[in-house]
Amino acid sequence: MPAAGYVMVVAVVLIVLALVYYLVSTIVALRQITSGLDDVIASVGEIVEKSAPVAEVVTTINAQLDAGVDMLEALLVKKAGLGDSMGLVDGLYPGAAAAGLRNFPESGTLTPPRIGEVYTKGTLTLARLGREAPIAAASPSGPAVRDAAAASSSARRLYPDGREYGAEALPRSPVIGTDAPVQYEQRDDIGRPRKRRPTRA
Amino acid sequence: MILWWIGDVVLLVVVVPVVVYLLRGVLAAAQSIVPTVRKIAGVAADGSKDLDATALLLTTQDQVARTVAGVADYGGSLDVILDDA
Numbered sequence: 053m054p055a056a057g058y059v060m061v062v063a064v065v066l067i068v069l070a071l072v073y074y075l076v077s078t079i080v081a082l083r084q085i086t087s088g089l090d091d092v093i094a095s096v097g098e099i100v101e102k103s104a105p106v107a108e109v110v111t112t113i114n115a116q117l118d119a120g121v122d123m124l125e126a127l128l129v130k131k132a133g134l135g136d137s138m139g140l141v142d143g144l145y146p147g148a149a150a151a152g153l154r155n156f157p158e159s160g161t162l163t164p165p166r167i168g169e170v171y172t173k174g175t176l177t178l179a180r181l182g183r184e185a186p187i188a189a190a191s192p193s194g195p196a197v198r199d200a201a202a203a204s205s206s207a208r209r210l211y212p213d214g215r216e217y218g219a220e221a222l223p224r225s226p227v228i229g230t231d232a233p234v235q236y237e238q239r240d241d242i243g244r245p246r247k248r249r250p251t252r253a
Numbered sequence: 254m255i256l257w258w259i260g261d262v263v264l265l266v267v268v269v270p271v272v273v274y275l276l277r278g279v280l281a282a283a284q285s286i287v288p289t290v291r292k293i294a295g296v297a298a299d300g301s302k303d304l305d306a307t308a309l310l311l312t313t314q315d316q317v318a319r320t321v322a323g324v325a326d327y328g329g330s331l332d333v334i335l336d337d338a
Contacts, residue, residue: 054254054257056254056257056258056260056261057257059258059261059265060257060260060261060264063261063264063265063268063269064264066265066269067264067268067269067272070269070272070273070276071272071276073276074273074276074277074279074280075276077280077284078276078279078280078283081280081283081284081286081287082283084287084290085283085286085287085290088287088290088291088293088294089290089294091294091297091298092290092293092294092297095294095297095298095300095301096297096301098301098304099297099300099301099304102301102304102305102307103304103307105307105310106307106310109310109311109313109314110310112314113310113313113314113317116314116317116318116321117317117321119321120320120321120324120325123324123325123328124324124328127328127331127332129338130332130337130338131331131332131335131336131337131338132338133338136338
């Protein structure tokens, strides 16, 4: 065999060795990929299994909450009227009245009375319990102050002409606060010793 | 004989480098997938572990049902004791 033949044999052996080395390394890498994908598939299977009942449970929860919201909206409008309801809502959550009540589409177009700018949040909470609030005694464990049986008569005493009579002609509630259009002067004698009149001789 | 030597030169200078270059590319691509797959496996395992809390949704569902029922009872009482607008 000539020398050129030996050289060709060496070249072919080099090619075969390179093929063996790189292909074996590739096989090892592909086996690692397969093992990793097995782990992924197992975890994804768990995810699918665990998340399967979520949609049904969340739908049920939403349905129950929807029923609660419907009931509370209806009760609020029934007891306070649509206008005052929006005033109460806007007083407790400023700006929320613009969205309106879900089951009363016309509520979003109303101008809510400025209840929240005059009364405190605690008063609003009591107001939500009724116009003659508080209905409870000084102590929560005590008897109710308000007579449920005579509630209509007490309301009539407070509003003998009916609450809405002439309400349109009445001025709106004053606006208070740092950004109020009318700023009232603050008395500077509050908290100081009372001024004593000069004693007569 | 000259052609044989030319074939040897082509084999050593052209074919062997091309074969090595292509095989290295395949190996590099396969090895680059391995850490990515391991990361995906870790994330999937963590996601599966996070979803262990979904069982608590059943408790939430029960609590929501009880709360709404309590609110309904309370609203019914308010409807009785308070005047309508």
